[in-house]
Amino acid sequence: MPVEHRVAARGRLRARVVGVVAGRVSVPGMGQEGEGGASGRGRCVGWPALDERRGPLQASLGTLGQRLQPGMADSAQAQKLVYLVTGGCGFLGEHVVRMLLQREPRLGELRVFDRHLGPWLEELKTGPVRVTAIQGDVTEAHEVAAAVAGAHVVIHTAGLVDVFGRASPETIHEVNVQGTRNVIEACVQTGTRFLVYTSSMEVVGPNTKGHPFYRGNEDTLYEAVHRHPYPCSKALAERLVLEANGREVHGGLPLVTCALRPTGIYGEGHQIMRDFYRQGLRLGGWLFRAIPASVEHGRVYVGNVAWMHVLAARELERRAALMGGQVYFCYDGSPYKSYEDFNMEFLGPCGLQLVGARPLLPYWLLVFLAALNALLQWLLRPLVLYAPLLNPYTLAVANTTFTVSTDKAQRHFGYEPLFSWEDSRTRTILWVQAAGSFAQ
Numbered sequence: 501m502p503v504e505h506r507v508a509a510r511g512r513l514r515a516r517v518v519g520v521v522a523g524r525v526s527v528p529g530m531g532q533e534g535e536g537g538a539s540g541r542g543r544c545v546g547w548p549a550l551d552e553r554r555g556p557l558q559a560s561l562g563t564l565g566q567r568l569q570p571g572m573a574d575s576a577q578a579q580k581l582v583y584l585v586t587g588g589c590g591f592l593g594e595h596v597v598r599m600l601l602q603r604e605p606r607l608g609e610l611r612v613f614d615r616h617l618g619p620w621l622e623e624l625k626t627g628p629v630r631v632t633a634i635q636g637d638v639t640e641a642h643e644v645a646a647a648v649a650g651a652h653v654v655i656h657t658a659g660l661v662d663v664f665g666r667a668s669p670e671t672i673h674e675v676n677v678q679g680t681r682n683v684i685e686a687c688v689q690t691g692t693r694f695l696v697y698t699s700s701m702e703v704v705g706p707n708t709k710g711h712p713f714y715r716g717n718e719d720t721l722y723e724a725v726h727r728h729p730y731p732c733s734k735a736l737a738e739r740l741v742l743e744a745n746g747r748e749v750h751g752g753l754p755l756v757t758c759a760l761r762p763t764g765i766y767g768e769g770h771q772i773m774r775d776f777y778r779q780g781l782r783l784g785g786w787l788f789r790a791i792p793a794s795v796e797h798g799r800v801y802v803g804n805v806a807w808m809h810v811l812a813a814r815e816l817e818r819r820a821a822l823m824g825g826q827v828y829f830c831y832d833g834s835p836y837k838s839y840e841d842f843n844m845e846f847l848g849p850c851g852l853q854l855v856g857a858r859p860l861l862p863y864w865l866l867v868f869l870a871a872l873n874a875l876l877q878w879l880l881r882p883l884v885l886y887a888p889l890l891n892p893y894t895l896a897v898a899n900t901t902f903t904v905s906t907d908k909a910q911r912h913f914g915y916e917p918l919f920s921w922e923d924s925r926t927r928t929i930l931w932v933q934a935a936g937s938f939a940q
């Protein structure tokens with residue numbers, strides 16, 4: 501049984517801590533030095549502008565090696581590091597946690613902070629690394645500050661991922677924007693210097709005009725205009741993180757931040773994939789094409805997203821001047837396909853078939869159905885939560901080409917996908933099969 505106790509660090513704290521443990525290790529190769537680079541700036545229609553008082557991004561920090569904190573020396577003998585992963589029990593967060601345990605040799609303590617702690621944390625009980633599970637809420641500044649205190653690196657992946665209208669826009673803003681602000685302020689107050697933020701491709705697009713983004717990179721010009729609360733919140737939060745780069749933290753050294761922008765993540769734990777599978781099973785093994793095969797939607801395997809987080813976090817120290825204040829799309833070798841055709845890479849081997857070489861319904865009818873769903877959601881809200889997958893926003897995202905092709909992360913911090921497409925596919929298929937066989 502885990503020992504549960506109250507955290508005493510830094511004042512009032514309601515976060516609950518569960519101590520557990522895990523292990524082990526390998527080291528990746530490094531790539532070439534790269535250039536600086538731009539970060540996309542989104543515009544959120546109908547949302548408040550960010551406080552601009554801190555001015556433009558501060559990307560140039562000097563060589564970090566000259567200003568090492570205790571415990572940050574780059575050698576096998578170095579003091580072990582304390583990592584904090586917010587949202588560490590989510591779909592991506594769990595993979596980040598497991599990846600850190602497997603592939604961060606300097607890991608001394610891993611703090612997993614989440615509103616809902618997963619029972620799988622129990623498995624991490626054996627091994628050389630101390631794992632501390634902290635039940636807490638990123639919107640509670642004091643809980644975040646207590647969790648951050650004493651951490652060397654924070655990977656902030658907690659977020660409210662809702663494009664279906666389950667949560668209110670205010671709640672999405674509170675968790676994604678204020679939660680991120682709390683993480684940044686906690687780093688500043690407690691002297692934590694390295695912050696990796698999980699942003700999203702949605703910060704860039706697809707935009708409200710449905711413009712295609714075809715094999716774009718971090719410097720591709722694109723009109724990033726959002727209306728939906730989720731991409732708005734991610735864009736605002738990303739901006740906060742990037743603008744915080746270079747701020748002086750407690751102890752006088754500069755904060756180093758970067759943001760990673762995954763495209764649509766898939767892999768073990770992907771609930772929407774599991775939902776499509778179950779829906780197909782209910783329909784006798786059939787799914788019906790709604791989106792033209794020619795509309796490409798960028799996807800990335802969760803293990804590679806986790807790996808990119810681990811590498812970025814590790815390299816922020818050595819490459820602060822290059823990486824600080826930068827954004828990186830998360831990409832891998834997953835093929836460019838439509839959302840539905842891509843899902844069939846996994847659902848096909850699980851016995852489902854996608855009916856139709858072309859969409860079975862005309863687009864105008866889908867638009868009508870999506871609008872009807874939105875209306876029903878609004879009408880029924882006082883009585884029941886009606887949140888189907890299809891709404892005007894999800895239709896627009898699924899029906900707009902958005903694909904990424906970039907090597908910026910490779911050039912800046914040596915990222916190469918850890919999992920090949922074949923591995924990613926096989927792992928996902930096995931998970932879908934297992935997940936689908938549980939309760940219908």
Ligand SMILES: NC(=O)C1=CN([C@@H]2O[C@H](COP(=O)(O)OP(=O)(O)OC[C@H]3O[C@@H](n4cnc5c(N)ncnc54)[C@H](O)[C@@H]3O)[C@@H](O)[C@H]2O)C=CC1
Nearest residue numbers: 587589590591592614615637638657658659700762764765
């Ligand atoms: N799923 C996707 O395709 C993509 C996700 N992202 C980003 O990746 C991050 C992780 O997303 P997923 O793993 O897909 O979502 P998820 O919902 O599985 O995980 C989010 C985690 O954050 C936790 N959380 C939510 N609100 C919290 C709060 N107030 N305090 C503490 N913890 C809280 C949740 O309990 C959950 O464990 C998010 O920031 C999301 O915006 C970015 C691009 C694509």
Ligand SMILES: C[C@@H](CO)CCC[C@@H](C)[C@H]1CC[C@H]2[C@@H]3[C@H](O)CC4=CC(=O)CC[C@]4(C)[C@H]3CC[C@]12C
Nearest residue numbers: 661663700702763764790839889890894895897898
């Ligand atoms: C029209 C339907 C016919 O089958 C298909 C509807 C699919 C949608 C539910 C998904 C299509 C694209 C997805 C989003 C995309 O992958 C980008 C995302 C990034 C994030 O940061 C969060 C998740 C998401 C918005 C993702 C959500 C589900 C889709 C809209």
